[in-house]
Amino acid sequence: MRWVWAGIGxxxxxxxxxxxxxxxxxxxGSVMSGDLTWAVIGPITAVVGLALTWFGLRKRGS
Known part of the structure; x- marks a missing residue:
């Protein structure tokens, strides 16, 4: 299941x-081009993705 979280991340x-x-x-070439809303949503999405990737790839403690 951890690999699923990492993949989604x-x-x-x-x-x-x-x-x-x-x-x-x-x-x-997109409707989103030049729209600053996406310049804000993009980094937020990337940070959430980094967190999910970290969560998926971290080793579980014993």
Missing amino acids: VLLVLSGLVWTLQGLDVLG
Whole structure:
């Protein structure tokens, strides 16, 4: 089950990165391009993804 959390986390990090770049108008070709709302939502999503990835990959204590 931990690998599922890690996988979801990685997907959230990648999505957050793309959303941030689109919000900052670095990546074009989308309705989200140039919309600063996505420049805020993207990093938040990426941080949540990092937390889920860390949770999924950490070793359990014995």
